[in-house]
Amino acid sequence: MRERKKFWADWGQSLSDITLVSDSLRAHPPSGAWFLRVRRRGYQRMLVIHTQFNLYYFWEKRWFFVAMAVGAFMLTLPLPEGLSRDAMIVLTMSVVATILFVTEPVPLPTVALLIVAGQILLLKIDSTTVARSLMTDSVLFIMGSLMLAVAIVKQKLDKRIAWLIVKVTGTKTANICFGISVVSGVLASFIGEHTVAAMMLPVGIILISLTSEDVSKVRGLAAVLLFSICYGCSVAGIGTPSGGARNAIMIGYWKEFFYDPTNPETHRFLIDYLKWMTYAYPMFLLQLPLVTVVLFFTFKPEYRDLTRPVARLRGQVRRDGPMKPGHWVTILFFILILISWIFLSEEIGMGTVAIIGAAAFLIAGLVKWEDLNSGVNWGVVLLYAAAISLGVQMKDTGAALWIAESFLRLLKPFGADHGIGLWISVSALTTGVTNTMSNGAAVAVLGPIVLKLAVAAGESPIVLGFVTAVSSAFAYLTVVGTPACTIVYASGYLKTTDFLNVGWRMVLVSVVVMLLAASVYWPLLGA
Amino acid sequence: MPLEPKPNGETEEVRAWRRKRFRILVCVNGTEESYQALRFAAEIGRSKECDIILAYVRPTDQGLRTGGLQIRVARENMLDWGLELPGVKYLRKGLELLVEAGHMEHEWDSIHTHTDVWGDPLGDNKIEYQHEDGKSIVLKLKTAPDIVSGILDQYELGPYNLMALGQPSRWQGEFRSFWDAGVAQKVAMLSPCSVLVARENSQAKGHLICTDGTERSLDSMKRAAVLAHHCKSPITLFTVSRDHESKQQAEETINNARSMLSELGIGVVAEKIGVGDPTEQICHAGEDFAMITVSDSGKSRLKRFLVGSVAFGVMGRAKTSVLNVR
Numbered sequence A: 001m002r003e004r005k006k007f008w009a010d011w012g013q014s015l016s017d018i019t020l021v022s023d024s025l026r027a028h029p030p031s032g033a034w035f036l037r038v039r040r041r042g043y044q045r046m047l048v049i050h051t052q053f054n055l056y057y058f059w060e061k062r063w064f065f066v067a068m069a070v071g072a073f074m075l076t077l078p079l080p081e082g083l084s085r086d087a088m089i090v091l092t093m094s095v096v097a098t099i100l101f102v103t104e105p106v107p108l109p110t111v112a113l114l115i116v117a118g119q120i121l122l123l124k125i126d127s128t129t130v131a132r133s134l135m136t137d138s139v140l141f142i143m144g145s146l147m148l149a150v151a152i153v154k155q156k157l158d159k160r161i162a163w164l165i166v167k168v169t170g171t172k173t174a175n176i177c178f179g180i181s182v183v184s185g186v187l188a189s190f191i192g193e194h195t196v197a198a199m200m201l202p203v204g205i206i207l208i209s210l211t212s213e214d215v216s217k218v219r220g221l222a223a224v225l226l227f228s229i230c231y232g233c234s235v236a237g238i239g240t241p242s243g244g245a246r247n248a249i250m251i252g253y254w255k256e257f258f259y260d261p262t263n264p265e266t267h268r269f270l271i272d273y274l275k276w277m278t279y280a281y282p283m284f285l286l287q288l289p290l291v292t293v294v295l296f297f298t299f300k301p302e303y304r305d306l307t308r309p310v311a312r313l314r315g316q317v318r319r320d321g322p323m324k325p326g327h328w329v330t331i332l333f334f335i336l337i338l339i340s341w342i343f344l345s346e347e348i349g350m351g352t353v354a355i356i357g358a359a360a361f362l363i364a365g366l367v368k369w370e371d372l373n374s375g376v377n378w379g380v381v382l383l384y385a386a387a388i389s390l391g392v393q394m395k396d397t398g399a400a401l402w403i404a405e406s407f408l409r410l411l412k413p414f415g416a417d418h419g420i421g422l423w424i425s426v427s428a429l430t431t432g433v434t435n436t437m438s439n440g441a442a443v444a445v446l447g448p449i450v451l452k453l454a455v456a457a458g459e460s461p462i463v464l465g466f467v468t469a470v471s472s473a474f475a476y477l478t479v480v481g482t483p484a485c486t487i488v489y490a491s492g493y494l495k496t497t498d499f500l501n502v503g504w505r506m507v508l509v510s511v512v513v514m515l516l517a518a519s520v521y522w523p524l525l526g527a
Numbered sequence B: 001m002p003l004e005p006k007p008n009g010e011t012e013e014v015r016a017w018r019r020k021r022f023r024i025l026v027c028v029n030g031t032e033e034s035y036q037a038l039r040f041a042a043e044i045g046r047s048k049e050c051d052i053i054l055a056y057v058r059p060t061d062q063g064l065r066t067g068g069l070q071i072r073v074a075r076e077n078m079l080d081w082g083l084e085l086p087g088v089k090y091l092r093k094g095l096e097l098l099v100e101a102g103h104m105e106h107e108w109d110s111i112h113t114h115t116d117v118w119g120d121p122l123g124d125n126k127i128e129y130q131h132e133d134g135k136s137i138v139l140k141l142k143t144a145p146d147i148v149s150g151i152l153d154q155y156e157l158g159p160y161n162l163m164a165l166g167q168p169s170r171w172q173g174e175f176r177s178f179w180d181a182g183v184a185q186k187v188a189m190l191s192p193c194s195v196l197v198a199r200e201n202s203q204a205k206g207h208l209i210c211t212d213g214t215e216r217s218l219d220s221m222k223r224a225a226v227l228a229h230h231c232k233s234p235i236t237l238f239t240v241s242r243d244h245e246s247k248q249q250a251e252e253t254i255n256n257a258r259s260m261l262s263e264l265g266i267g268v269v270a271e272k273i274g275v276g277d278p279t280e281q282i283c284h285a286g287e288d289f290a291m292i293t294v295s296d297s298g299k300s301r302l303k304r305f306l307v308g309s310v311a312f313g314v315m316g317r318a319k320t321s322v323l324n325v326r
Helices: A002-010 A034-039 A042-053 A056-060 A062-076 A085-103 A108-121 A127-134 A137-153 A158-169 A173-191 A193-211 A215-236 A245-258 A264-269 A273-298 A307-319 A325-348 A350-363 A369-375 A378-397 A399-414 A419-434 A439-457 A461-471 A483-489 A496-524 B011-018 B032-044 B071-080 B086-100 B147-157 B183-190 B215-230 B247-264 B278-288 B301-307 B310-317
Strands: B022-027 B050-059 B109-117 B120-130 B136-144 B162-166 B194-198 B207-210 B235-241 B270-275 B291-295 B321-325
Touching: A056 A062, A062 A085, A085 A108, A085 A378, A085 A399, A085 A439, A108 A127, A108 A378, A127 A378, A137 A173, A137 A193, A137 A245, A137 A325, A137 A350, A137 A369, A137 A378, A158 A173, A158 A193, A158 A307, A173 A193, A173 A215, A173 A273, A173 A325, A193 A215, A193 A307, A193 A483, A215 A273, A215 A483, A215 A496, A245 A264, A245 A273, A245 A378, A245 A439, A245 A461, A264 A461, A273 A325, A273 A461, A273 A496, A325 A350, A350 A369, A378 A399, A378 A439, A399 A419, A399 A439, A419 A439, A419 A461, A419 A496, A439 A461, A461 A496, A483 A496, B022 B032, B022 B147, B032 B050, B032 B086, B032 B162, B032 B194, B032 B321, B050 B086, B050 B147, B086 B136, B136 B147, B147 B183, B162 B183, B183 B194, B183 B310, B207 B215, B207 B278, B215 B235, B215 B247, B215 B291, B215 B321, B235 B247, B235 B278, B247 B270, B270 B278, B278 B291, B278 B310, B291 B310, B310 B321
Parallel strands: B022 B050, B022 B162, B050 B136, B162 B194, B207 B235, B207 B291, B235 B270, B291 B321
Antiparallel strands: B109 B120, B120 B136, B194 B321
């Protein structure tokens, strides 16, 4: 009763004077007095505390502290048998770097800076020596390729490419998807997947949106078109050394680990642009039609024919007028760079060709330095430089060999310590790692271990190196697996579960193709 | 309600002005259920004192994952092609829905606002349609590190009376929600104002307003009843007794609630009493209604974890839309 009285004291009103604003749902003050703020619960409380005391910082960076704690703990452990003090330090640095690569509590280039600092402070290596180890031909090549990619994207050739695709393929959905995969793939095999995915995304989206504005009516079509772009790019990344930084990293490792200028036997470990292509390009070509088959097997596009959207696309492209001189010069430069990579890289290095190419674009005025400066992620260059440098330390200190031997002992009971069993194990390990971190970082971390594993198991380092580099492209399962996946996902047409749905099939197909190449084709090339 | 023009000055002035309005924040994400939330908002927001803010929150682009040329290039390319981002499309559809519902029949002024957001080429974009009587409809494309913090940040920019969202894709138990809560659940947990979780239930009509007889619950019941009355929606009162012995107490609660509303001049079409587990009973009874209204108990997260919360249980398990009144 008392309750009721209080109620009417507050609510001594009738229907005539009640209003929605004052008598219906209340708008509570967003930032009231301090005690109100303190009363906020859970996450909201955390956000408020964050703004005032920044304690949230510790939560946000928790993985950084976990990684550091793991590192400190590992350094206090007694040395395992067969592992030197320096090797233990390098191993610890690799474990810490791996945790940071996967969880990303700090921007990734920070890991590179920490690796450099760790080498100087913990391993007591002279700073000039460390600095020198950061820049190799592979790093120069990664840097040059990223600059070339920006220069080419800036020319806005995407509409021409779209026009070319539909001109050749006609209007059947399956043909267009295959056309998109082929064009994305061939381009990505030379200039890197992220660039091509960014360039081709509008082509896919325009075809989808010209078909229907209602997203729910074109779910299947969107999936086949967009996955044709990203998987076309992904399978192509292995095709040539310039397809992805991971390839350049592996080439760098082969040279660093096995090449001895005084021993002609070791010359086979100098893998140049053409040699890589001979090994990997047929694999990519074999996978291309399989991408379309897998996609059409998984998704059922609602429209089998895209006559209407193609006609509208044609209209859009026509409005842009004929090709401009800049476009022709870009194509000429692109062809010249390719020819130089194939025929000159053995003599002057792939990195040199890439930076001369970038310089040519700047000299011709096709791209401004400001564009290159803002378009290239210099952090990536630094990251790979430091990762390669750490990889070399893993070899020099014997850490890589120790892990390789331990891993081999682990595989022995399953009979997977040689031949196809070992290939599958290495491939599974790389696929697992690459789906959780950038594929370049995966190869940088696993490369030294796998190459030493090959030596310890009496297998060909070239075959196992290729198995690692190629498997690092199998990041089909997650949105963040490869740049191409992240880019097409950003269009908003795909769900994360779509990647899992089609991804496992792609992994299966790719593994079979790779094992076929490893057991039949590569031995023919003398690997 | 004075229909004074909206001030253009300091934030505090704008906030004070906003507190005199009934403001509804509708978060759209392209799903049919999120448009259902908008339909509810359109129904409530017919009067001059209501503002409707449609928001789409887009996570900020990721950086290094894309290995050099970030998603930024893809976005810039898309804009070059004249393509709309998904968020823009969803907001436009939302606006069309409001136009269809007869919200924008007269002349409206529009104001475009852009706010730069570091690391994202598009930033925050807003179009505000203002009517001369002070009513406004806002379309907001917001960028935030994650969707939940974006929605909560939007609340900080100006208080709202109601936040409306579409059906959650997942709704976890209290324990699992520590690390795996969906957007709607997190917003429901953290929002300072009432939250509406909308679900498709086109056949159903009327509001089922639940009360357990406590002061807090009765206050929420009245506020929900004013809202239902404003929407001209029939009201059914509902309470649950744990067992048959305490049924008489439940009857008292219902009578008490009905007489409170009738003295306010708000009619009730029916009253119901369920016996058993409150969450189950409410969910079951609410299946035939367009909306279930529950009162937020104001329990802390720890308390909810230990003893559970009927309001949260109903929000997660009901087959129809649920309004959690705070």
